Amino acid sequence: MQVLRERRGMTRAQLADFIDVSPHTLKKIENGQQQAPGLEKVMRIAEALRVRNLADLTGHPDMRVDLFAGPGHPRLAAVRAAVDSFPLSSGLEPPPVAHLEARLHAAWKARHQAPNHREVIGRLLPDLIRDAQTLVRHADTSAERRRAQALLAEAYSLSQFFIAYQPDATLLWRVAERGMVAAQDSGDPHAIGVAAWLLAQAHRDSGPRHFDAADAVNREAVRFLEPLLPDATDDVLAIAGALEFELGYTAARRRETGTAWRHWDKANDMAARLPAAYYHPVTSFSQAIMGAHAVTVAVELRQGGESVRQAARTDEVTIRSRPRRARHRIEEARGYQLDGQPDVAIATLERAHRAAPETIAYNGYARRIILEEVESKQASRRRRASELAVEIGLLAV
Numbered sequence: 001m002q003v004l005r006e007r008r009g010m011t012r013a014q015l016a017d018f019i020d021v022s023p024h025t026l027k028k029i030e031n032g033q034q035q036a037p038g039l040e041k042v043m044r045i046a047e048a049l050r051v052r053n054l055a056d057l058t059g060h061p062d063m064r065v066d067l068f069a070g071p072g073h074p075r076l077a078a079v080r081a082a083v084d085s086f087p088l089s090s091g092l093e094p095p096p097v098a099h100l101e102a103r104l105h106a107a108w109k110a111r112h113q114a115p116n117h118r119e120v121i122g123r124l125l126p127d128l129i130r131d132a133q134t135l136v137r138h139a140d141t142s143a144e145r146r147r148a149q150a151l152l153a154e155a156y157s158l159s160q161f162f163i164a165y166q167p168d169a170t171l172l173w174r175v176a177e178r179g180m181v182a183a184q185d186s187g188d189p190h191a192i193g194v195a196a197w198l199l200a201q202a203h204r205d206s207g208p209r210h211f212d213a214a215d216a217v218n219r220e221a222v223r224f225l226e227p228l229l230p231d232a233t234d235d236v237l238a239i240a241g242a243l244e245f246e247l248g249y250t251a252a253r254r255r256e257t258g259t260a261w262r263h264w265d266k267a268n269d270m271a272a273r274l275p276a277a278y279y280h281p282v283t284s285f286s287q288a289i290m291g292a293h294a295v296t297v298a299v300e301l302r303q304g305g306e307s308v309r310q311a312a313r314t315d316e317v318t319i320r321s322r323p324r325r326a327r328h329r330i331e332e333a334r335g336y337q338l339d340g341q342p343d344v345a346i347a348t349l350e351r352a353h354r355a356a357p358e359t360i361a362y363n364g365y366a367r368r369i370i371l372e373e374v375e376s377k378q379a380s381r382r383r384r385a386s387e388l389a390v391e392i393g394l395l396a397v
């Protein structure tokens with residue numbers, strides 16, 4: 001544990017704060033002077049250290065369980081090949097701009113509506129990426145090139161949703177950075193906002209050492225968009241609101257309670273300026289999503305009771321995106337687990353699975369809760385958790 005902690009550049013005090021023990025207790029665990037922690041604490045340590053394989057932390061080869069990266073989608077190789085391909089000369093004809101726009105719109109719609117959204121967009125992405133790259137190469141004027149770069153940025157943004165939580169972190173970074181470069185080249189405020197939103201998430205999900213980088217990207221994008229907001233379109237206002245919430249999310253990960261809720265309040269005010277039925281096509285930012293965001297903030301602040309109260313006030317029917325609805329259920333399950341209601345947590349994860357099986361299969365938090373309850377002393381809870389673990393491929397039959 002000490003070796004893994006030092007490799008991540010974390011101090012003992014930082015890790016102790018993350019897993020809710022004192023630095024003195026953590027030192028005793030690392031030195032072998034205290035009994036090994038239970039499964040729940042081991043999972044928390046694995047999350048903090050971003051350990052992909054539990055065997056690396058426990059030293060038990062029979063505990064080879066990938067926790068925080070999905071198993072790798074069958075279409076990952078084809079998407080990777082499209083991202084990594086840079087033909088200098090190509091006989092491909094660029095598609096009409098309107099045609100590519102329509103295909104991207106359909107892909108986003110499928111991403112939100114399909115329960116197996118990774119399969120659906122994984123099938124579409126290789127051609128979308130190649131066609132967007134071709135459109136950029138064949139652009140004749142600066143205006144055509146800027147429009148093509150905006151569409152390429154959008155294709156990379158869609159790719160990031162597919163690649164997230166899969167076992168290829170370097171591919172995720174290539175896509176996030178190329179998306180940001182393409183968006184900047186386009187000069188399109190909405191494209192820049194979306195690319196910044198995704199790049200900030202890539203930084204934050206890399207661990208506490210990258211939280212400052214996540215905030216830097218977020219704040220720069222907020223400053224860029226702020227002068228445009230008085231006359232902004234709904235999409236630009238929504239991405240600005242989504243960025244504002246991300247600042248609160250990162251603050252919550254730091255356990256900065258006041259800062260986290262202050263950013264949530266600002267994002268909520270921006271959501272209130274949007275039409276009641278509006279839904280951002282990428283981030284799902286809307287009036288309806290703010291209740292789900294409140295659950296997330298409370299969970300990250302380790303406020304179990306507050307997260308349960310916020311969950312009770314949130315109507316999942318208003319969350320139109322199936323994967324986002326499933327993600328909300330996972331956040332609710334985390335809240336119930338924090339609040340000492342593991343049976344409700346498992347039931348909530350079952351609902352997440354019904355909404356979007358691929359979302360829960362690739363989510364580290366859901367996998368952690370399920371693995372904890374697979375070891376439960378309560379037979380009925382253990383059975384339900386085991387059945388769910390089998391359904392998402394976490395355990396073999």
